[in-house]
Amino acid sequence: MSREHNPPTDGDRPRRLEPTEPTEAKQLYLRSRQDELAERSLELHDKHLTSFSEWCIKNDIRNLNDVTARTVHEYHLALKEEYQQSTVSIYLSTVRQFVRFCEGIDAVPRGVAERIVLPERERNASSEMLESDEATEILGYLRKYHYGSRSHALFALLWHTGIRTGTAQGLDVSDFEAERDRLRIRHRPDTGSPLKNGENAERFVTLSTDVSAVIDAYVDEHRHDVVDDHGREPLFTTHNGRPAKNSIRRTIYAVTRPCQTGRGCPHGEDPDTCEAAQRTNDACKCPSTVSGHPVRRGAITHHLRQDVPEKVVSDRMNVSQDVLDRHYDRRSEDEKAEQRRQFLDKI
Helix, strand or coil: CCCCCCCCCCCCCCCCCCCCCHHHHHHHHHHHHCCCCCHHHHHHHHHHHHHHHHHHHHCCCCCHHHCCHHHHHHHHHHHHCCCCHHHHHHHHHHHHHHHHHHHHCCCCCCCCHHHCCCCCCCCCCCCCCCCHHHHHHHHHHHHHHCCCCHHHHHHHHHHHHCCCHHHHHCCEHHHEEHHHCEEEECCEHHHCECCCCHHHHCEEEECCHHHHHHHHHHHHHCCCCCCCCCCCCECCCECCECCCHHHHHHHHHHHCCHHHHCCCCCCCCCCCCCHHHHCHHHHHHCCCCCCHHHHHHHHHHHHHHCCCCHHHHHHHHCCCHHHHHHHHCCCCHHHHHHHHHHHHCCC
16 A cells, blocks of 8 residues: 655755855854854854864865764764863864854754764863863953953953962952052951961962953942951952852852853753753753862963963962872873973973
8 A cells, every 4th residue: 555645845845955165164153153252262163163174174074065963973083082071072062053053054954963962071070170262262251241240350360360269259359459460368367268278378479461450340340349247348249248158159150151151052951941041059050060179270270281380380379289280280191291392392
């Protein structure tokens, strides 16, 4: 008995794809997002998509009409040979946004983007860290849309200096020396803000002019004019005075949610219905968000990757070189060897 075939409706017919080269689509994507993304974020998207485009061409994929979920999975496997899992997730998140855009311009078949699976961020407390690409995108977004806010000033300070969140919580306005672009870190146990390593942790921490300007803008425009229970004027404030440690932690969780800083959702959730996206108090439920310690670990590793001497990093972040090596330095052995080569080749 023969089957009856109903004629396809317009909605059933596959859409005609337009032949599109990877580099051409990349330029269209970047132009479409140049008003939405901060300049540095746009540069990172360009970096990630150049990697994907070059991989496609190297593998004889010169027309994006041929891209499938399996194509992206094979690219994923290639990335794993070169990068850590958290970095792979960042690259693939950008690629998924790109593929979704390409679907909209009839360059990639419909449904590919939703089938791209991103690796979960490592949640091992001893190794989890915020990658520098992520931090740069977060800072770019905050600079463009929330300049001088408490979130911007706090995150910029933590990333730039690598100080502990407890240290940031204990800062006073008087500790910020804007004219000299630096902070004074002080041990004040009698008034509620001890340092982890006591008086030995007291020091001056220099700031870049950009970070100093952000903190200055925060103090002038967004800081609440309040004192804490000891009559001190905290640098970072709430309406009621100095923020609790949980308040600082919630701020970091909130700003590291990808959906809140223009990076989309790497987990395929709708920010309008996702529980973690709705309230700051629930931000920690997002699998991609991090607390203060991974930010500190990422900042320390970033400094080391930029060839800042370990002794300088140790003094600046108030961590012994032994602890730095065992718990904070997340560079691979290959990275360390290549950095040593740069110095030894000069001998």
